[in-house]
Amino acid sequence: MSAQAARGNWGSRIGFILAAAGSAVGLGNIWGFPMQVGKGGGAIFVVLYLFCVFVICFPILVAELALGRSSGKSPIEAFAVTKPNTPWWVVGALGVMAGVGILSFYSVIAGWTVAYIWFTATGAVAGTPEQVAGYFSAFVADGGKNLVLAFAVLGITAAIILGGVREGIERASKVMMPALLVLLVLLAIRGLTLPGASAGVAYYLKPEWSEVTNISVLNAALGQAFFSLSLGMGCMITYGSYLSKSTSVVGAAGWVAGLDTTVALLAGFIIFPAGFSIAGFDPAAGGPGLIFAVLPQLFATMPGGHLFGAAFFILLSLAAVTSTISLLEVPTAALVDKGWPRKKAIYVLTGVVLALAIPSVLSQGAVAGLSRMPGVEMDFLSLMAIVWNNWALPIGGLLIAIFVGWVWGADHAIAELSAGGVAFPGARLWAVLIKYVCPVAILFIIIMTARGMFGG
Protein backbone atom coordinates (compact mmCIF):
# COMPACT_ATOMS: atom_id res chain seq x y z
CA MET A 1 0.00 0.00 0.00
CA SER A 2 1.39 3.45 -0.85
CA ALA A 3 1.83 6.01 1.92
CA GLN A 4 -1.05 8.06 0.50
CA ALA A 5 -3.40 5.08 0.44
CA ALA A 6 -2.41 4.14 4.01
CA ARG A 7 -3.54 7.55 5.32
CA GLY A 8 -6.73 7.33 3.27
CA ASN A 9 -8.08 9.31 0.31
CA TRP A 10 -11.38 10.38 -1.26
CA GLY A 11 -13.09 7.98 -3.63
CA SER A 12 -14.42 10.68 -5.97
CA ARG A 13 -14.50 14.44 -6.50
CA ILE A 14 -18.17 14.62 -5.55
CA GLY A 15 -17.39 12.61 -2.42
CA PHE A 16 -14.78 15.20 -1.47
CA ILE A 17 -17.14 18.09 -2.23
CA LEU A 18 -19.88 16.61 -0.05
CA ALA A 19 -17.47 15.86 2.80
CA ALA A 20 -15.88 19.32 2.69
CA ALA A 21 -19.28 21.00 2.35
CA GLY A 22 -20.43 18.78 5.21
CA SER A 23 -17.62 20.17 7.33
CA ALA A 24 -18.47 23.72 6.31
CA VAL A 25 -22.25 23.45 6.66
CA GLY A 26 -22.96 23.09 10.35
CA LEU A 27 -24.29 24.73 13.46
CA GLY A 28 -22.38 27.77 12.25
CA ASN A 29 -24.82 28.13 9.36
CA ILE A 30 -28.13 27.32 10.98
CA TRP A 31 -27.57 28.27 14.62
CA GLY A 32 -24.68 30.75 14.47
CA PHE A 33 -25.40 32.74 11.32
CA PRO A 34 -28.98 33.80 12.16
CA MET A 35 -27.89 34.58 15.72
CA GLN A 36 -25.09 36.81 14.43
CA VAL A 37 -27.46 38.47 11.96
CA GLY A 38 -29.73 39.20 14.93
CA LYS A 39 -26.90 40.61 17.04
CA GLY A 40 -25.30 42.47 14.12
CA GLY A 41 -28.37 44.44 13.06
CA GLY A 42 -29.91 42.32 10.30
CA ALA A 43 -29.13 42.71 6.61
CA ILE A 44 -26.07 44.82 7.26
CA PHE A 45 -24.39 41.82 8.82
CA VAL A 46 -25.35 39.73 5.79
CA VAL A 47 -23.57 42.18 3.46
CA LEU A 48 -20.40 42.26 5.58
CA TYR A 49 -20.47 38.49 5.85
CA LEU A 50 -20.69 37.98 2.09
CA PHE A 51 -17.78 40.36 1.59
CA CYS A 52 -15.67 38.37 4.08
CA VAL A 53 -16.60 35.04 2.47
CA PHE A 54 -15.75 35.95 -1.08
CA VAL A 55 -12.88 38.40 -0.74
CA ILE A 56 -11.03 37.07 2.30
CA CYS A 57 -12.09 33.51 3.01
CA PHE A 58 -12.45 31.95 -0.43
CA PRO A 59 -8.79 32.61 -1.33
CA ILE A 60 -7.77 31.05 2.00
CA LEU A 61 -9.93 27.99 1.31
CA VAL A 62 -8.03 27.51 -1.96
CA ALA A 63 -4.71 28.08 -0.16
CA GLU A 64 -5.46 25.48 2.53
CA LEU A 65 -6.51 22.87 -0.03
CA ALA A 66 -3.39 23.54 -2.11
CA LEU A 67 -1.09 23.17 0.89
CA GLY A 68 -2.84 19.98 1.98
CA ARG A 69 -2.73 18.34 -1.40
CA SER A 70 0.82 19.38 -2.16
CA SER A 71 2.17 18.02 1.15
CA GLY A 72 -0.25 15.11 1.52
CA LYS A 73 -0.18 15.81 5.26
CA SER A 74 -2.25 17.03 8.19
CA PRO A 75 -1.63 20.61 9.39
CA ILE A 76 1.48 20.25 11.58
CA GLU A 77 3.35 18.08 9.07
CA ALA A 78 2.05 20.08 6.10
CA PHE A 79 3.93 23.17 7.32
CA ALA A 80 6.89 21.08 8.46
CA VAL A 81 7.47 19.28 5.15
CA THR A 82 6.81 22.39 3.04
CA LYS A 83 9.34 24.52 4.98
CA PRO A 84 11.51 22.15 7.03
CA ASN A 85 13.51 23.50 9.97
CA THR A 86 11.34 26.57 10.47
CA PRO A 87 8.86 27.26 13.27
CA TRP A 88 5.89 27.36 10.86
CA TRP A 89 4.66 23.97 12.10
CA VAL A 90 3.41 25.89 15.14
CA VAL A 91 0.57 27.30 12.98
CA GLY A 92 -0.53 23.72 12.33
CA ALA A 93 -0.26 22.91 16.03
CA LEU A 94 -2.46 25.89 16.88
CA GLY A 95 -4.98 24.60 14.35
CA VAL A 96 -5.05 21.18 15.97
CA MET A 97 -5.66 22.84 19.35
CA ALA A 98 -8.44 24.92 17.83
CA GLY A 99 -10.06 21.73 16.51
CA VAL A 100 -10.10 20.20 19.98
CA GLY A 101 -11.22 23.47 21.60
CA ILE A 102 -14.05 24.07 19.14
CA LEU A 103 -15.25 20.47 19.33
CA SER A 104 -15.43 20.72 23.13
CA PHE A 105 -18.21 23.32 23.02
CA TYR A 106 -19.64 22.43 19.61
CA SER A 107 -20.53 18.93 20.80
CA VAL A 108 -22.54 20.44 23.66
CA ILE A 109 -24.71 22.53 21.33
CA ALA A 110 -25.00 19.56 18.98
CA GLY A 111 -26.34 17.63 21.96
CA TRP A 112 -29.08 20.25 22.42
CA THR A 113 -30.15 19.83 18.79
CA VAL A 114 -30.42 16.06 19.18
CA ALA A 115 -32.53 16.41 22.34
CA TYR A 116 -34.82 18.95 20.65
CA ILE A 117 -35.72 16.45 17.92
CA TRP A 118 -37.40 14.48 20.67
CA PHE A 119 -38.79 17.48 22.55
CA THR A 120 -40.52 18.95 19.50
CA ALA A 121 -41.70 15.64 18.06
CA THR A 122 -43.37 14.66 21.32
CA GLY A 123 -44.75 18.12 22.03
CA ALA A 124 -42.79 18.34 25.28
CA VAL A 125 -42.01 22.01 24.63
CA ALA A 126 -45.29 23.88 24.53
CA GLY A 127 -47.21 26.63 26.25
CA THR A 128 -46.64 30.35 26.59
CA PRO A 129 -43.43 31.97 25.25
CA GLU A 130 -42.19 32.15 28.84
CA GLN A 131 -42.81 28.45 29.32
CA VAL A 132 -40.99 27.54 26.09
CA ALA A 133 -38.02 29.73 27.01
CA GLY A 134 -38.11 28.40 30.56
CA TYR A 135 -38.04 24.84 29.24
CA PHE A 136 -34.81 25.62 27.41
CA SER A 137 -33.10 27.24 30.40
CA ALA A 138 -34.10 24.37 32.67
CA PHE A 139 -32.90 21.81 30.12
CA VAL A 140 -29.46 23.36 29.53
CA ALA A 141 -28.93 23.78 33.26
CA ASP A 142 -29.12 20.01 33.69
CA GLY A 143 -25.41 19.17 33.63
CA GLY A 144 -25.74 15.38 33.78
CA LYS A 145 -28.17 15.11 30.88
CA ASN A 146 -26.12 17.44 28.71
CA LEU A 147 -22.89 15.59 29.36
CA VAL A 148 -24.56 12.37 28.23
CA LEU A 149 -25.84 14.12 25.09
CA ALA A 150 -22.40 15.57 24.26
CA PHE A 151 -20.95 12.12 24.78
CA ALA A 152 -23.53 10.64 22.41
CA VAL A 153 -22.60 13.17 19.71
CA LEU A 154 -18.90 12.46 20.17
CA GLY A 155 -19.57 8.71 20.13
CA ILE A 156 -21.44 8.91 16.81
CA THR A 157 -18.67 11.10 15.40
CA ALA A 158 -15.96 8.69 16.53
CA ALA A 159 -17.87 5.72 15.12
CA ILE A 160 -18.06 7.39 11.71
CA ILE A 161 -14.43 8.39 11.47
CA LEU A 162 -13.28 5.01 12.74
CA GLY A 163 -14.43 3.83 9.30
CA GLY A 164 -11.67 5.90 7.71
CA VAL A 165 -11.71 8.64 5.10
CA ARG A 166 -13.55 6.92 2.28
CA GLU A 167 -15.69 4.33 4.05
CA GLY A 168 -16.38 6.55 7.06
CA ILE A 169 -16.39 10.28 6.34
CA GLU A 170 -17.18 10.19 2.63
CA ARG A 171 -19.87 7.53 2.89
CA ALA A 172 -21.67 9.29 5.76
CA SER A 173 -21.49 12.66 3.98
CA LYS A 174 -23.00 11.21 0.81
CA VAL A 175 -26.11 10.19 2.75
CA MET A 176 -26.37 13.05 5.22
CA MET A 177 -25.73 16.03 2.95
CA PRO A 178 -28.47 15.33 0.37
CA ALA A 179 -30.93 14.66 3.22
CA LEU A 180 -29.95 17.94 4.81
CA LEU A 181 -30.41 19.91 1.59
CA VAL A 182 -33.87 18.48 0.96
CA LEU A 183 -35.01 19.27 4.52
CA LEU A 184 -33.58 22.77 4.27
CA VAL A 185 -35.46 23.64 1.09
CA LEU A 186 -38.74 22.23 2.44
CA LEU A 187 -38.39 24.21 5.66
CA ALA A 188 -37.49 27.45 3.86
CA ILE A 189 -40.63 27.10 1.73
CA ARG A 190 -42.66 26.55 4.89
CA GLY A 191 -40.98 29.54 6.58
CA LEU A 192 -41.68 31.87 3.67
CA THR A 193 -45.35 30.88 3.51
CA LEU A 194 -46.03 31.61 7.19
CA PRO A 195 -48.31 34.53 7.98
CA GLY A 196 -46.21 37.62 8.70
CA ALA A 197 -43.16 36.23 6.89
CA SER A 198 -42.55 39.47 4.98
CA ALA A 199 -41.47 41.42 8.09
CA GLY A 200 -38.78 38.82 8.67
CA VAL A 201 -37.63 38.95 5.06
CA ALA A 202 -37.40 42.75 5.15
CA TYR A 203 -35.36 42.68 8.35
CA TYR A 204 -33.07 40.11 6.78
CA LEU A 205 -32.56 41.70 3.38
CA LYS A 206 -32.79 45.49 3.78
CA PRO A 207 -29.51 46.88 5.10
CA GLU A 208 -29.66 49.79 7.55
CA TRP A 209 -26.20 51.31 7.15
CA SER A 210 -26.70 53.49 10.20
CA GLU A 211 -26.59 50.31 12.30
CA VAL A 212 -22.86 49.84 11.71
CA THR A 213 -21.67 51.81 14.66
CA ASN A 214 -19.09 49.41 15.88
CA ILE A 215 -16.14 47.66 14.26
CA SER A 216 -16.95 44.56 16.29
CA VAL A 217 -19.70 43.77 13.76
CA LEU A 218 -17.02 43.42 11.09
CA ASN A 219 -14.93 41.22 13.38
CA ALA A 220 -17.97 39.08 14.08
CA ALA A 221 -18.66 38.78 10.33
CA LEU A 222 -15.07 37.75 9.67
CA GLY A 223 -15.03 35.25 12.54
CA GLN A 224 -18.34 33.83 11.37
CA ALA A 225 -17.06 33.47 7.79
CA PHE A 226 -13.93 31.63 8.95
CA PHE A 227 -15.92 29.39 11.25
CA SER A 228 -18.58 28.67 8.68
CA LEU A 229 -16.09 27.66 6.00
CA SER A 230 -14.04 25.61 8.51
CA LEU A 231 -10.97 27.76 7.85
CA GLY A 232 -8.00 28.93 9.84
CA MET A 233 -7.35 25.69 11.71
CA GLY A 234 -6.13 23.35 9.00
CA CYS A 235 -9.34 21.43 8.52
CA MET A 236 -9.20 22.08 4.78
CA ILE A 237 -5.46 21.32 4.77
CA THR A 238 -6.37 17.91 6.18
CA TYR A 239 -9.24 17.32 3.74
CA GLY A 240 -7.00 18.56 0.91
CA SER A 241 -4.36 16.00 1.88
CA TYR A 242 -6.79 13.22 0.92
CA LEU A 243 -7.25 14.61 -2.62
CA SER A 244 -5.80 12.91 -5.66
CA LYS A 245 -3.44 14.86 -7.90
CA SER A 246 -5.88 14.79 -10.78
CA THR A 247 -8.77 16.56 -9.00
CA SER A 248 -9.60 20.11 -10.08
CA VAL A 249 -9.41 21.79 -6.69
CA VAL A 250 -10.45 25.36 -7.40
CA GLY A 251 -13.76 24.34 -8.94
CA ALA A 252 -14.43 22.00 -6.01
CA ALA A 253 -13.63 24.85 -3.59
CA GLY A 254 -16.19 26.97 -5.44
CA TRP A 255 -18.81 24.29 -4.82
CA VAL A 256 -17.95 24.08 -1.14
CA ALA A 257 -18.10 27.85 -0.57
CA GLY A 258 -21.24 28.14 -2.71
CA LEU A 259 -23.07 25.39 -0.83
CA ASP A 260 -22.02 26.76 2.54
CA THR A 261 -23.20 30.26 1.72
CA THR A 262 -26.47 29.05 0.22
CA VAL A 263 -27.25 27.02 3.32
CA ALA A 264 -26.53 29.96 5.66
CA LEU A 265 -28.71 32.28 3.57
CA LEU A 266 -31.52 29.72 3.40
CA ALA A 267 -31.36 29.19 7.15
CA GLY A 268 -32.13 32.89 7.50
CA PHE A 269 -35.19 32.36 5.33
CA ILE A 270 -36.39 29.75 7.79
CA ILE A 271 -35.59 31.52 11.02
CA PHE A 272 -36.49 35.18 10.42
CA PRO A 273 -39.91 34.65 8.83
CA ALA A 274 -40.65 32.08 11.54
CA GLY A 275 -39.39 34.40 14.28
CA PHE A 276 -41.30 37.45 13.03
CA SER A 277 -44.49 35.44 12.79
CA ILE A 278 -44.34 35.21 16.61
CA ALA A 279 -45.74 38.32 18.32
CA GLY A 280 -43.12 40.38 20.17
CA PHE A 281 -40.12 38.67 18.55
CA ASP A 282 -36.81 40.49 19.03
CA PRO A 283 -34.05 38.97 16.87
CA ALA A 284 -31.30 40.74 18.80
CA ALA A 285 -32.39 39.30 22.12
CA GLY A 286 -32.25 35.66 21.05
CA GLY A 287 -28.57 34.92 21.66
CA PRO A 288 -27.55 31.27 21.78
CA GLY A 289 -31.13 30.35 22.60
CA LEU A 290 -32.61 31.96 19.46
CA ILE A 291 -33.55 28.72 17.80
CA PHE A 292 -34.12 26.68 20.96
CA ALA A 293 -36.09 29.10 23.08
CA VAL A 294 -37.95 30.98 20.35
CA LEU A 295 -38.73 28.75 17.35
CA PRO A 296 -40.35 25.95 19.39
CA GLN A 297 -43.05 28.50 20.33
CA LEU A 298 -44.06 28.41 16.72
CA PHE A 299 -43.67 24.66 16.32
CA ALA A 300 -45.96 24.17 19.32
CA THR A 301 -48.79 26.16 17.76
CA MET A 302 -48.64 25.92 13.95
CA PRO A 303 -50.46 23.12 12.11
CA GLY A 304 -48.10 20.18 11.67
CA GLY A 305 -45.68 21.96 13.99
CA HIS A 306 -44.41 18.84 15.71
CA LEU A 307 -43.40 17.39 12.38
CA PHE A 308 -41.74 20.58 11.15
CA GLY A 309 -40.06 21.14 14.48
CA ALA A 310 -38.63 17.65 14.50
CA ALA A 311 -37.54 18.04 10.85
CA PHE A 312 -35.81 21.30 11.73
CA PHE A 313 -33.83 19.75 14.56
CA ILE A 314 -33.00 16.67 12.47
CA LEU A 315 -31.61 19.11 9.90
CA LEU A 316 -29.49 20.77 12.57
CA SER A 317 -28.26 17.48 13.96
CA LEU A 318 -27.21 16.25 10.50
CA ALA A 319 -25.40 19.51 9.86
CA ALA A 320 -23.71 19.32 13.25
CA VAL A 321 -22.44 15.77 12.85
CA THR A 322 -20.94 16.26 9.39
CA SER A 323 -18.96 19.10 11.03
CA THR A 324 -17.96 17.30 14.25
CA ILE A 325 -16.57 14.60 11.97
CA SER A 326 -14.13 17.10 10.48
CA LEU A 327 -13.32 18.69 13.83
CA LEU A 328 -12.29 15.29 15.21
CA GLU A 329 -10.53 14.30 11.98
CA VAL A 330 -8.01 17.18 12.25
CA PRO A 331 -6.37 16.09 15.53
CA THR A 332 -6.82 12.44 14.52
CA ALA A 333 -4.93 12.97 11.27
CA ALA A 334 -2.23 14.86 13.18
CA LEU A 335 -1.67 11.87 15.47
CA VAL A 336 -1.87 9.38 12.59
CA ASP A 337 0.84 11.35 10.78
CA LYS A 338 2.92 11.02 13.97
CA GLY A 339 2.61 7.25 13.65
CA TRP A 340 -0.34 6.55 15.98
CA PRO A 341 -2.82 3.85 14.94
CA ARG A 342 -6.03 5.58 13.83
CA LYS A 343 -8.19 3.73 16.33
CA LYS A 344 -6.07 4.63 19.32
CA ALA A 345 -5.93 8.29 18.23
CA ILE A 346 -9.73 8.45 17.97
CA TYR A 347 -10.35 6.85 21.37
CA VAL A 348 -7.85 9.05 23.18
CA LEU A 349 -9.06 12.25 21.50
CA THR A 350 -12.72 11.49 22.17
CA GLY A 351 -11.91 11.13 25.87
CA VAL A 352 -9.91 14.36 25.93
CA VAL A 353 -12.65 16.34 24.16
CA LEU A 354 -15.32 14.96 26.47
CA ALA A 355 -13.31 16.05 29.52
CA LEU A 356 -12.85 19.51 28.01
CA ALA A 357 -16.58 19.71 27.28
CA ILE A 358 -17.43 19.54 31.00
CA PRO A 359 -16.96 23.26 31.80
CA SER A 360 -19.06 24.21 28.74
CA VAL A 361 -21.80 21.80 29.82
CA LEU A 362 -21.82 23.25 33.32
CA SER A 363 -21.78 26.86 32.13
CA GLN A 364 -25.45 27.00 31.17
CA GLY A 365 -26.87 27.41 34.64
CA ALA A 366 -25.54 24.35 36.46
CA VAL A 367 -22.55 26.13 38.04
CA ALA A 368 -22.96 29.84 38.75
CA GLY A 369 -19.24 30.73 38.50
CA LEU A 370 -19.10 29.30 34.96
CA SER A 371 -22.48 30.60 33.86
CA ARG A 372 -21.49 34.20 34.42
CA MET A 373 -17.75 34.37 34.68
CA PRO A 374 -16.43 37.27 36.69
CA GLY A 375 -14.39 39.70 34.60
CA VAL A 376 -15.82 38.71 31.24
CA GLU A 377 -19.48 38.72 32.28
CA MET A 378 -20.42 35.83 30.05
CA ASP A 379 -20.73 32.07 30.29
CA PHE A 380 -17.83 29.75 29.61
CA LEU A 381 -19.35 28.29 26.42
CA SER A 382 -19.86 31.74 24.87
CA LEU A 383 -16.33 32.71 25.88
CA MET A 384 -14.96 29.61 24.14
CA ALA A 385 -16.92 30.45 21.00
CA ILE A 386 -15.52 33.99 20.93
CA VAL A 387 -11.93 32.98 21.68
CA TRP A 388 -11.81 30.31 19.00
CA ASN A 389 -14.10 31.72 16.32
CA ASN A 390 -13.42 35.44 16.45
CA TRP A 391 -9.75 35.27 17.39
CA ALA A 392 -8.02 31.94 16.86
CA LEU A 393 -9.47 31.22 13.42
CA PRO A 394 -8.81 34.66 11.85
CA ILE A 395 -5.28 34.68 13.32
CA GLY A 396 -4.72 31.17 11.96
CA GLY A 397 -6.09 32.31 8.59
CA LEU A 398 -3.78 35.31 8.57
CA LEU A 399 -0.74 33.09 9.18
CA ILE A 400 -1.87 30.57 6.54
CA ALA A 401 -2.28 33.39 3.98
CA ILE A 402 1.21 34.70 4.76
CA PHE A 403 2.68 31.22 4.62
CA VAL A 404 1.10 30.23 1.32
CA GLY A 405 1.43 33.66 -0.31
CA TRP A 406 5.00 34.47 0.74
CA VAL A 407 6.84 31.61 2.43
CA TRP A 408 5.82 28.64 0.31
CA GLY A 409 4.99 31.09 -2.48
CA ALA A 410 1.82 31.80 -4.43
CA ASP A 411 3.53 30.53 -7.60
CA HIS A 412 4.19 27.15 -6.04
CA ALA A 413 0.56 26.93 -4.97
CA ILE A 414 -0.61 27.88 -8.46
CA ALA A 415 1.68 25.24 -9.96
CA GLU A 416 0.22 22.66 -7.55
CA LEU A 417 -3.34 23.57 -8.47
CA SER A 418 -2.69 23.58 -12.22
CA ALA A 419 -0.74 20.29 -12.21
CA GLY A 420 -1.61 17.95 -15.06
CA GLY A 421 -3.11 20.77 -17.13
CA VAL A 422 -6.06 21.44 -14.77
CA ALA A 423 -7.43 24.95 -15.33
CA PHE A 424 -7.07 27.52 -12.54
CA PRO A 425 -9.15 30.45 -13.74
CA GLY A 426 -8.27 33.70 -11.98
CA ALA A 427 -4.92 32.41 -10.73
CA ARG A 428 -3.32 35.88 -10.89
CA LEU A 429 -6.20 37.48 -9.02
CA TRP A 430 -5.97 34.76 -6.40
CA ALA A 431 -2.25 35.48 -5.94
CA VAL A 432 -2.97 39.17 -5.32
CA LEU A 433 -5.74 38.33 -2.86
CA ILE A 434 -3.71 35.80 -0.87
CA LYS A 435 -0.53 37.89 -0.76
CA TYR A 436 -1.93 41.33 -0.11
CA VAL A 437 -5.67 41.62 0.38
CA CYS A 438 -6.21 38.77 2.86
CA PRO A 439 -3.34 39.59 5.24
CA VAL A 440 -4.01 43.34 5.21
CA ALA A 441 -7.77 42.97 5.67
CA ILE A 442 -7.50 40.40 8.46
CA LEU A 443 -4.79 42.35 10.26
CA PHE A 444 -6.82 45.54 10.01
CA ILE A 445 -9.91 43.88 11.48
CA ILE A 446 -7.94 42.21 14.28
CA ILE A 447 -6.17 45.42 15.28
CA MET A 448 -9.32 47.52 15.17
CA THR A 449 -11.18 44.99 17.27
CA ALA A 450 -8.40 44.77 19.81
CA ARG A 451 -8.29 48.56 20.09
CA GLY A 452 -12.03 48.67 20.55
CA MET A 453 -11.90 46.01 23.25
CA PHE A 454 -8.88 47.11 25.18
CA GLY A 455 -9.28 50.84 24.66
CA GLY A 456 -6.75 53.04 22.87
Ligand code: PFF
Ligand atom coordinates in the same frame (compact mmCIF):
# COMPACT_ATOMS: atom_id res chain seq x y z
N1 PFF B 1 -17.98 24.97 9.70
C1 PFF B 1 -18.64 24.43 10.86
C2 PFF B 1 -19.95 25.17 11.06
O1 PFF B 1 -20.23 26.14 10.37
O2 PFF B 1 -20.70 24.78 11.94
C3 PFF B 1 -17.79 24.48 12.09
C4 PFF B 1 -16.37 24.05 11.88
C5 PFF B 1 -16.10 22.77 11.44
C6 PFF B 1 -15.34 24.94 12.10
C7 PFF B 1 -14.79 22.39 11.19
C8 PFF B 1 -14.04 24.58 11.87
C9 PFF B 1 -13.78 23.30 11.42
F1 PFF B 1 -12.56 22.94 11.20
